[in-house]
Amino acid sequence: MADVIKDFPLLKRKINGKPIVYLDSAATSLKPQSVIDAQDDYYRRYSANVHRGIYAISEEATEAYENARKKVAGFIHAPSVNEIIFTRGTTESINLVAAGIGKTLIAGDNVVVTIMEHHSNFVPWQQRAVGKNVEFRILNIDKNGKLNLNDLDTVITRRTRVLAITAVSNVLGTINPIRDIVKSVRRISPHCLVVVDAAQAVPHMVVDVQTWGADFVVFSGHKMLGPTGIGVLWGKTELLEQLHPYQYGGEMIAEVHVDRTIFKKPPQKFEAGTPHIAGAIGLGTAIDYLQSIGMDNVRAHEKEITGYTLKQLSAIVGLQIYGPKTAEDRGGVIALTVKDVHPHDIAQVLNEDNICIRAGNHCAMPLHEHLGLVATVRASFYLYTTREDIDALVEGLEKVKRLLSK
Amino acid sequence: MDLYRDLILDHYRNPRNFGHLDKPDVAVEDHNVSCGDRMVMEIKFKVKSLKSKAAIEDIRFSGEGCAISQASASMLTEKAKTLAAEKILVLTLEDIVEMLGTTLTPSRVKCALLPLEVLQKAMIKV
Numbered sequence: 206m207a208d209v210i211k212d213f214p215l216l217k218r219k220i221n222g223k224p225i226v227y228l229d230s231a232a233t234s235l236k237p238q239s240v241i242d243a244q245d246d247y248y249r250r251y252s253a254n255v256h257r258g259i260y261a262i263s264e265e266a267t268e269a270y271e272n273a274r275k276k277v278a279g280f281i282h283a284p285s286v287n288e289i290i291f292t293r294g295t296t297e298s299i300n301l302v303a304a305g306i307g308k309t310l311i312a313g314d315n316v317v318v319t320i321m322e323h324h325s326n327f328v329p330w331q332q333r334a335v336g337k338n339v340e341f342r343i344l345n346i347d348k349n350g351k352l353n354l355n356d357l358d359t360v361i362t363r364r365t366r367v368l369a370i371t372a373v374s375n376v377l378g379t380i381n382p383i384r385d386i387v388k389s390v391r392r393i394s395p396h397c398l399v400v401v402d403a404a405q406a407v408p409h410m411v412v413d414v415q416t417w418g419a420d421f422v423v424f425s426g427h428k429m430l431g432p433t434g435i436g437v438l439w440g441k442t443e444l445l446e447q448l449h450p451y452q453y454g455g456e457m458i459a460e461v462h463v464d465r466t467i468f469k470k471p472p473q474k475f476e477a478g479t480p481h482i483a484g485a486i487g488l489g490t491a492i493d494y495l496q497s498i499g500m501d502n503v504r505a506h507e508k509e510i511t512g513y514t515l516k517q518l519s520a521i522v523g524l525q526i527y528g529p530k531t532a533e534d535r536g537g538v539i540a541l542t543v544k545d546v547h548p549h550d551i552a553q554v555l556n557e558d559n560i561c562i563r564a565g566n567h568c569a570m571p572l573h574e575h576l577g578l579v580a581t582v583r584a585s586f587y588l589y590t591t592r593e594d595i596d597a598l599v600e601g602l603e604k605v606k607r608l609l610s611k
Numbered sequence: 612m613d614l615y616r617d618l619i620l621d622h623y624r625n626p627r628n629f630g631h632l633d634k635p636d637v638a639v640e641d642h643n644v645s646c647g648d649r650m651v652m653e654i655k656f657k658v659k660s661l662k663s664k665a666a667i668e669d670i671r672f673s674g675e676g677c678a679i680s681q682a683s684a685s686m687l688t689e690k691a692k693t694l695a696a697e698k699i700l701v702l703t704l705e706d707i708v709e710m711l712g713t714t715l716t717p718s719r720v721k722c723a724l725l726p727l728e729v730l731q732k733a734m735i736k737v
Contacts, residue, residue, distance in 0.1 A: 547677035549646055549722065553614060565645065579647020608615055609678060611624055 206506045209498065209589050212237040216589065219559075226560040226597045231375050231405060231538050231567075231585030233427045236491075240430055243490035244483040255482055256456060256473075270482050273489030274472070280492045281403075281422065282413040283439050290445070290472040291485050294436035295404040296325040298423035299369070301438055301475060302400055305448040306367060307333035315340035316367040317360055319352055319381075320575050321374040324568040326402040330369050344370075346575070350377035350528035357389050365394045372406035376569045376583065377528030378511070378535030380406075387418040398444070404428055408495075408587070409536055410504040414439055426484060431491035435484030438475070445471035452477040503588045507537035510586045510595065514539055517599045523610070524602065527576060537586035540567070543602065546609045548580040554608060555601045562598070614713055615678065623678040628688035630671045639733040640674070643725050648676035650684060652729045666696035666734075677722050679715075684726035686710050691730060699734055702727055 210216055213235045218225055227235060253263035255270045271286075278286040292298045310316070316330045320343050334341040344360050345353050361368065368390055373380050387399050399419040406412055407422075408429035414422050421444070426435035440448070450457060450468055454477035459467040468474045495503065512532035518524055523544035529535045543551060548564035555562055563583045566573045573579060584598055635653035642649050650672060657668040670691055672684040690710060691699055707723050708715060715723055 547646075547648075547675075549677040549719070550615075550679070553677075553679075553719065566647075608620070609623070 228584040230587035244487045247483045273485040276489040276492045290438040290475045292436045294425040298438035301451040303329035312338035317342045318369045319344040361393045365397045369400045371402040373536040378538035383417045411500045426488040431488035432484045454478045540581040540583045548582045554605045619682040622682035622685035626685040649674040679722040683723045
């Protein structure tokens, strides 16, 4: 995987003469030159609007935009390209679904989320339940950071309308067995909709939405080598047809009359206004790049790096790692604490050597409360992460201990 | 920039005025929710008047936080003992930065300021 480094311009940059050790890919990934070029090319050569002009560059833009949709569909094995809706990102995708489903919730229903959800797959559901006499239920984790799947039978009931669940925890790294969970849920509550936050999964491993069997799957472009401001909602055709539009405007209209409006079919029904054309094209190029590497290879590399990191970190006294014990069970995310040292101080000291990690609750405050923590430090990896990066992290953490241990 | 200078590390490792007072006139607690920092200030006053030249007889702080917030609290409580209440109330971020003897990146400003905010809240409670 070493030869991918040259494709990422940011990794050539130095700050104070030192290279950048980027270990925050769970927040956002770096961008390869090809993705930067693809956006640049759109803006320079054919930056027309889509689905409108009967002139060459508009048709070129439309083709590139729709081609990106096809690439996304292929990448996640969607049965139909019309099931791919471009959004601003994971957050907007979830809000779109939650707004539509929220209207249909009635007193006595319940919605279920897991304790390890990112705020963006927690709060939209919590807020739909509040004040409607709809119960907001939590699926908890065990001491190894895995979901208590034995509790599914009690947490999910026949009145469960939604299960909102992450495929990979952005803190613990836990990989949830979505396929098995969906099967169990269908058995208990056949009409329960399963919404999968795949923001930490699609960039890092093979995802097949049909194998999962969920109803909606959402993810962001910027965490998978693509631009910011572009994301995806995948949903089953019949559900997308039922779901209420999220926003109204141009592009999503079939007919407007003074007294009524007829919307286009999905995906246009959910893409009001001029979309992020350059972003979609960039995302399509990111998918090309990932496919040229092969998602199995991406996963294998991250598993190797994660295993190496777990081993190296376990040698540091006073360092606590959260989540599953083995790389097999986790994505390339490791949250940790160092005894008696505040996570912000760790991040600040590491920054002196350009080591980029995240400190805080990583938009997962309910999980941190559950763990009895206010904050953790998180290192996260991608296909460009090297053993040298991990060695720098380990050295940096030793420096933190020397400097700040009391 | 060297944020973790010897002076700051010294106050972090050996905080001055850390702990509790027997019968404080006032005790105020506040948090930086995003950092998970918690800061408590307990004060005993000499004379309960803002015009008094050295209003604070004794002061203690407690709580949890990063090295910056802890060192800032330690140094601020020392400084506060020498100042009139009215002077304490007009202290600003600039004074805290000067006291710490370093520069702060935007993300660390709220860490350094938490002790001052708690202290000023306590002072106006008198």
